[in-house]
Amino acid sequence: MILLTLLEKSGELGLYYINQAGRMVIFLLHVIISTFKLPYYKVSNITKQIYIIGSLSIFVIVFTGAFTGMVLGLQGYNTLKKFGSEGLLGSAVALSLIRELGPVLAALMVTGRAGSAICAEIGIMRNSEQIDALECMAIDPHKYIMAPKFIATIFSMPLLTAIFNVVGIFGGYIVGVKLLGASEGSYFTSMYRDVEFQDVYMGFVKSLCFGLLIVWICAAKGFYVHYERTGGFGAEGVSRVTTYAVVLTSVSILVSDYFITSLLL
């Protein structure tokens, strides 16, 4: 008996997750198709989203970027000094930022700041019947609400990552060169010498992929809040689904980071 219930429960759970995954994929396809469908967008819809998702994230990106670069300078200098290769500090900081830390950390920050907001906003729209209202007005929510958010996030992520990288490199410069006394000339020359187009390209691809992951998971979770297994109704439902979306996005970013790296190396 217990075994049967256990089997039944796990089957139920399995079905639930397969359903969820299916919905997410259909959601993504819907958004992609509607993005390219006429009529085209009001520019103001997209610029508003770029402002909310991109511009408003700049402060937190600069702040975290600076400190990430600074700690890289600190750690890098002390480690490299052991081998007598402080001269490589510039390329060490730049490479770790451009290839790895920049895209990942920027994506995690944007998930926390903008992804959670996307999920909560859409979840509330769903729960207060605003999405039903749109559908009844024959306005496709995929196009009207989702597509501008998708475009804005995918557009903003590489730019935010670039800002993160530049600020980080200067953070490393301030700590490594100005505070600890590594050579200024070799900090930048080693960077010019060792950073190749391939590295920047990898960072760029990552930031695009992470941007898509963030907006996809967060928007879909909010959009399907009423299907949540734990009950997606009311304010609590939205808060639960937002937490879940942020966790899921962060995990997916780190997991996909490994696979993208292994593909591009």
Place this chain on the structure above:
Amino acid sequence: MNTEPIIQLIDIKKGFGPQQVLKGINLSIYEGKTTVIVGESGKGKSLIIKHILGLIKPDSGKVFVFGKDLNKMSGKELKEIRSYFGVLFQNAALFDSMTVFDNVALPLRERTRASEGDIAGIVNEKLKLMDLEGSNEKFPAQLSGGMRKRVGLARALVLNPRIVFFDEPTTGLDVAKSNEIYRVFFRTQTKLGYTAVIVSHDVPKIFKLADYVALLHDGIIQDCLPPEDFQTSDNPFIREFVEKTMGLIYESEEVEG
């Protein structure tokens, strides 16, 4: 009168888990008329409307709108059908991050090619019809319940729909406010001539507006009759409903008006 119904539900069944909510709904709605669906709370009245709107798919049964099967339509056809609909949701479902003006203007902006000047003209006219002049720049959260419903109604009517659905238009409003909604409803229907489907608890007042009254009881539409016939019907459930809601006004909690 055109005798072909514009909306027809045939044997609609819908359940959630073990609970069977709709057990075979049959209902016809005629053009230009006002059909009121009454019945106890939480028994699936709003669900019927959601089936007609295509927001929910039935477990079995068919929904015909303008003679076409709703569940066999492509997304494009459904969109076209919906463009004839106006909906006033139970909680008005206004876009809470937009002003009153933008809420009412949204269908025009997204669905028509009207210029901003024309849009402003139409929106202001509709808001005037609802006695809402001067609230253009307010947000839904700054409005009273009655005003919110009127904004919802203005938004539902802005594209001159052929069929308007009202999901409990007066629930939660005091007597004066609900009378006001009825007056607005009557005024706009006379002016615009739309077909109305109303889900309501507000018996007997709603009988004044209705051309047909349908009782939902036990997952089935017991009957759909003109108000006079409804009140004298032999159907035991209808009789019970009429007695309960219209008999002992001072002791009945269900009479809000």
